[in-house]
Each structure stands twice: as structure tokens, then as C-alpha cells.
Amino acid sequence: MIVSKDRERGEDYWLARPATIGLLKKLFIAALVLLVLADFTVEHHSYFGIDGTFGFGAWVGFVTCMALIAVAKMFGTLLKRPDSYYDN
Structure with missing residues (x-):
């Protein structure tokens, strides 16, 4: 299992690393911005x-x-x- 191998080596799980957390935040924010901008392409009734x-x-x-x-x-x-x- 990947989690146990990371713990055996003394490494953090990849989702717990600060760099990964920062990248995920940026990706989620970009996705949310794109979804809001996509609102321009929809005709609202x-x-x-x-x-x-x-x-x-x-x-x-x-x-x-x-x-x-x-x-x-x-x-x-x-x-x-x-x-x-x-x-x-």
C-alpha cells in the first residue's frame, strides 16, 4: 500500500504535503473561476x-x-x- 510505504520511509502522504495542498487550492480556485465565467455563455431565463x-x-x-x-x-x-x- 502506498500510504504505508510513505510512512515507513518517514515521508508525508502526498495529500498532506504543503506543496500538494497549495497546488490543489490553486486548481480548485481556477475551476471555480472557469465555472463562473462559463455563466456568460448561458442564456438565463x-x-x-x-x-x-x-x-x-x-x-x-x-x-x-x-x-x-x-x-x-x-x-x-x-x-x-x-x-x-x-x-x-
């Missing part, structure tokens, strides 16, 4: 006023993702148990 704006899917998806993260953090603080909860 809006059903309500705001859905015909440029990059609607991108910014609505981003706002929705941020809202889901905020709700998850809120539930996490409400449902959190102390570290000693299972200690007897």
Missing part, C-alpha cells in the same frame, strides 16, 4: 428577478454553505457535552 443575475448559482451556493456551517456550529454549542461526560 429567470423565474423570479434575482435568479437571472450573473453567478447566481455560485453566490447562492456559497451563502447557503456558510449558513449551513453557522447552523451546525450553533447546534454544536447547544448539544456539546463536557469532556468528563462519560467518566464515572
Whole structure:
């Protein structure tokens, strides 16, 4: 297995290397920019006023993702148990 060979040699797994992480970030950002720019090539037929704006899917998806993260953090603080909860 590749992971065990890397660990035996004392090397980081290829996805954990800082250079790989930086490259993946750049690739993902480039892909997202290309997808938003591809919005110029699509003719929009809006059903309500705001859905015909440029990059609607991108910014609505981003706002929705941020809202889901905020709700998850809120539930996490409400449902959190102390570290000693299972200690007897």
C-alpha cells in the first residue's frame, strides 16, 4: 500500500504535503473561476428577478454553505457535552 510505504520511509502522504495542498487550492480556485465565467455563455431565463443575475448559482451556493456551517456550529454549542461526560 502506498500510504504505508510513505510512512515507513518517514515521508508525508502526498495529500498532506504543503506543496500538494497549495497546488490543489490553486486548481480548485481556477475551476471555480472557469465555472463562473462559463455563466456568460448561458442564456438565463429567470423565474423570479434575482435568479437571472450573473453567478447566481455560485453566490447562492456559497451563502447557503456558510449558513449551513453557522447552523451546525450553533447546534454544536447547544448539544456539546463536557469532556468528563462519560467518566464515572
